[in-house]
Amino acid sequence: MSDRPSSFRARGKTAAGLAAAALLLTSCGGEAEADDVIEIDFYYPINVGGPLESVVDGFIEQFHEEHEDIRVTPVYSGDYDQTLSSVQAATQAGNPPALTVLLSTDLLTLDDQNLITPIGEIVDDEEWFGSFYDGFMANSVLPDGTVGAIPFQRSTIVMYWNKELFEEAGLDPENPPATWDEMVEYAEQIQAQSSAQWGVQIPSTGTGGGWLFEAMAIQNGVVLWDPETGTDVNLDEPGAVTAMENWLQLQELGLEPEGLVDWGTLPNEFASGGTGMIWTTTGQLTNIRDNADFDFGVAPLPAQQQPGSPTGGGNLYVMEGISAEEQEAAVELARFLSSPEIQAEWTVASGYVAPLEEAWETEPLASYVEEFPEAMVAREQLPVAEPELGTFRRQEIIDIVSNAVGSVLNGADPEGTLQQAQEQADAVLEEYR
Structure with missing residues (x-):
């Protein structure tokens, strides 16, 4: 198994209009004007037991509190296969979600079918990309070194x-x-x-x-x-x-x-x-x-x-066929959902492996693993894991x-x-x- 590349290079697609989008996404105090609010859909699966839909809804509510100019509609779409089918159907209908959780192993296929825009083509952020465990990035980077997706619920x-x-x-x-x-x-x-x-x-x-x-x-x-x-x-x-x-x-x-x-x-x-x-x-x-x-x-x-x-589990993908502003909003949501704070909560709620070290030092996960060290077993297995x-x-x-x-x-x-x-x-x- 090869290590994650030390540098991440975009494949030639320039981020035209992203500076304007970044200005649009910057909080300007007070409530955003209605015309300035970007509305996006977020499709996600639940492939394990437990009442996790309400947890995701809570995350989106928190995201809205921190991003007044973005409104996200979360769509629970069944298991991974059902979610992929929903994403494909929405794309064919000309209304793809901006962000979705699909299997990390679908990366090459999704890119080959032009269903996604590799996230490394939208933003160049080696600090963010480098914060995740190499074992989980192995299924997140395209063969040419471009970061295609962000680890979310991994296992x-x-x-x-x-x-x-x-x-x-x-x-x-x-x-x-x-x-x-x-x-x-x-x-x-x-x-x-x-x-x-x-x-x-x-x-x-x-x-x-x-x-x-x-x-x-x-x-x-x-x-x-x-x-x-x-x-x-x-x-x-x-x-x-x-x-x-x-x-x-x-x-x-x-x-x-x-x-x-x-x-x-x-x-x-x-x-x-x-x-x-x-x-x-x-x-x-x-x-x-x-x-x-x-x-x-x-x-x-x-x-x-x-x-x-x-390894296993799902990554966050930004979809193709949406505007630059919607892609930037999707990146903001991906940053939020992959943050140490959210990943600490998600790991406790779901049982998945938080894909970055900082999450394990963040509450409530830090206290959870002290009480329940079994939660760390899957992470400790990463050195002998293959993609x-x-x-x-x-x-x-x-x-x-x-x-x-x-x-x-x-x-x-x-x-x-x-x-x-x-x-x-x-x-x-x-x-x-």
């Missing part, structure tokens, strides 16, 4: 374990498995000596299944794509095949259900107390904490050949990967299935090479 995959079931099974409730082999041993003991229905569950439906497979591949030395170019994948590498075989073995040993484990319902199923360990996004942390009536822990993913996880698969035509590629995962977990041969997936992905990406 890594972590393991949650039920301490009461550990104790019931005769395991130390304060010591989760550090390796895959230990996880298998613990899961067997949990099923044999506790009331748990399942020792471990790893979600495998939809694109979540592809994301979890990425984690296992990384742990076996394989990053499933080339982040430098976005044009190549490594789906049939021996380490990827090993990862898929290990996952399938959990079913063969009867440690998790046969077939597919549902991404959306697994956190609530874990909170009901029937599973010893699960893998899922850190973004479910607050949801699980609010709903589990037992002690649980959060740990980095158990390592196979090495530790590792892909989530984000090729060109990413949706097609992740569908190929996810379909391969589903096929194997439903009985198909791992090696042959991944070879076929590699061929399908190569055919899709050929035009970009």
